[in-house]
Amino acid sequence: MTTQRPPDQESGPSAGPLLSPRAAAALQADPMDAESCCRRRWRCLLICAALLVVIGAVVAGVLLHVRRQRELAKWRGPGSTTHLAEIVLGRCFAYTQLKRPELRDKDCHQIWNAFKNVFVHKNQCNITEEDYQPLLKLTNQNIPCGKSLFWSKSGNLAHQYTKVQPQLLTLEDTLVGYMVDGLRWCGDEGSSELNSGSCPDWKEDCNNNPNFVFWKTVSKWFAESACGVAQVMLNGSLPEAFSKNSIFGSVEIYNLHPGKVSVLQAWMMHDIEGKSRDSCSSSSINELRSILKQRGINFNCQNDYRPAKLLQCVSHSEHASCSRI
Template sequence: MPSQRGSARRRQRGVLLAGIAILLLALVLAAVLASALTRGKKEESLEPLRWQGRGTTRNLREIVLGRCYGYLAERRAELGDKDCLKIWESLKDAFIHKNPCNATTEDYQPLMKLASHPIPCNKSLFWSKTNDLVHLYTKSSRRFLTLEDTFLGYMFDGISWCGDPSAPGINYESCPKWSECEGNPGSVFWKMASKMFAEAACGVVQVMLNGSIETGAFRSSSIFGSVEILNLNPDKVSEVQIWLMHDIGGPQSESCSGYSIKKLKNILEERNFKITCEDNYRPVQLLQCVHNPDHPDCSLCTNSTEAP
């Protein structure tokens, strides 16, 4: 009998040990499975959101700081004290770790305040669909300032940025196009900057439009048509001069008497602005001809030197 009882105890102990081993194995397997699932979720959460536009410009911090210090080196007397590091931190705080379709004007308000400066009267030059030509002109003449020639515009012209909820908080692969969502960083930033630029304008202001565009030189949906023109102050701006430029050798789709220009004039007149319009403003056209000297459109002065 004692041997039978000992044998029974050994069997019970064996069953108990086997049960414990099975339980431990089950716990280990559960832990491994949970770890794998968690790791999978983390890897999935690290995948940045995908958009149709180009991603954040590489070396964004270095570019912004370099442009900031470079601009101040030339024009510090005009701008006063500006803190480039604070400007960069303000930009970063506006978008990092945020969904790029949820940008707000409040996000960029500190940046606008840090980078703002007065615009001299009679210097403001607005534009639409004349990007290359208008900036070629401002760089050569230095008589006028576009938004991109101001401190704020110069720092951020031609670069892109957007955040992402996942680490590292910046999406270098893609950012939303303006058409993908209205509240994207680029749209919010440039509309705010354009509004501030228009509000600062005083005296005589100019706008350079493209008369070679078949759909019309003036578009109410453009930044100029939807933001800048509505924020010009009739109490500060004495006159709006329209320069309607045509591409050298290109079509002359519209003149100062064209449909879209009439629409622009009506909007300005309703807001009590004095308006003039000139087809192919001569100083700008001569600049176009520097790059196309042999084109028939550039034979402007051939008769002026001939004897009567």
């Protein structure tokens, strides 16, 4: 049996499968349209690729920052205050332009840089008083004689009092204290970043850290600036109103100048609803009196100074002790 071979396909222009009307129209379209379509496709591809690169860079940056903060987080204390730079600069401008316009010529950006340079790129347990001297020079201000108010374990009442008696100044009412009151800050050796994860705790890590050294340094400056009659507000609701381990007991009283400060006037305040555990006749106050006598500074003490007591009674008007004022 002879097998018949299928006829070969014809060659020529009519060869090949039939085209749909849409495909035929596409073949007959203007070549410029096809070129324009290709350009649009390439442009879309380039834009998508660029977006992917940007997104990748952002994600990598975030991951790197998180990793870096984890590497920095090695201390036992809370980390730097969030938005530290913005807060410090904002307070500096508010103080110099509104609260004390006589200081309007202070350069807040220069002050911030001097402050930041103390602890960035530094060993956080090797900060010194000398590191803060450029900051003190930039923030220096005159403290009028007789207007210095020190405090120990009575900060809330002392600050309430200076708000209604603004002629008196606590350390936190000066420019350098006002800018950073209640804030925390630290960096890391070899890094320009703030450490937002943790900062050294002065008890559990080291006391030569940026925060502790700062308050010792500016407290020394504040005491050295006092003249005339200086005031101190103490907390008589504590077993010992005066402690030699406090900033006041270890730094400030030893930096009062006998030639400038004639008297230290103590106000022994007691919590309205608390116990009265210490008074002007207690052993801790006698110790304070002895230290000042050796330094040639006179000392007076008054229990529950009436103007400050009135301030306490504003929120405790019905208390029995307030009815006797």
